[in-house]
């Protein structure tokens with residue numbers, strides 16, 4: 426569902442920001458204390474470094490502090506959109522004044538408790554139940570496991586011996602697709618997403634329209650920042666191309682992206698958020 430050919434948006438090798446001072450320049454030339462800011466962030470691999478198991482991830486103290494500062498400024502609207510289930514990501518980030526998206530945006534909850542759940546047709550829901558069952562039965566082996574998130578799943582193979590990974594990975598993709606689901610490559614994992622026209626890009630549009638109206642892209646005083654590290658985040662970067670500043674975390678210098686800039690490592694999220702916090706300090 427990351428459409429390479431959709432619309433005028435294009436993927437290309439983006440300029441890399443290697444040093445904090447490069448990031449500072451980009452942030453300071455885009456944001457001013459008077460502009461409204463919508464900041465949308467991914468969690469795993471972006472706010473929190475990738476860890477051996479999803480249960481043990483956390484944000485560093487510096488990232489947490491910067492995020493608290495940013496989200497307490499009334500000019501700022503913040504959203505975290507994750508592949509995790511919504512309660513999981515809410516618990517991980519733990520900040521109330523944020524709109525959360527779970528399951529790649531299929532579930533959305535605002536700070537006031539209001540929700541938008543993309544309703545999956547009954548047939549897709551029943552295919553999902555079978556998919557979880559089949560994947561577990563056939564491929565939960567050699568250290569690989571299935572994270573069941575109710576409407577989407579992640580097949581994790583980080584602990585699988587190197588010589589077994591390729592077979593299991595390809596077999597997982599085959600099983601996922603045979604149940605009509607979409608398979609996206611992630612970090613030592615395959616994301617299985619339902620075949621619906623909803624992803625982090627659609628969720629980003631929905632969240633921004635809900636907050637700022639349909640014309641959010643042309644609101645002169647509204648600045649938009651997005652950061653993410655995964656293929657699923659490209660949907661949001663595509664939607665925001667030309668109307669914000671987007672950052673793709675990736676170590677591969679040849680990687681093509683819809684993002685405006687590439688950050689070569691997750692640790693650079695700390696200065697990125699700190700520079701933003703510095704502009705929006707109360």
Ligand SMILES: O=P(O)(O)OC[C@H]1O[C@H](O[C@H]2O[C@H](CO)[C@@H](O)[C@H](O)[C@H]2O)[C@H](O)[C@@H](O)[C@@H]1O
Nearest residue numbers: 468469475476477478479507508509579612614
């Ligand atoms: O959209 P995100 O917030 O980036 O979530 C994507 C997936 O992240 C998690 O898996 C990944 O991170 C784990 C912890 O660092 C790592 O152990 C795993 O190898 C990664 O694939 C999470 O478990 C998934 O549910 C999310 O969809």
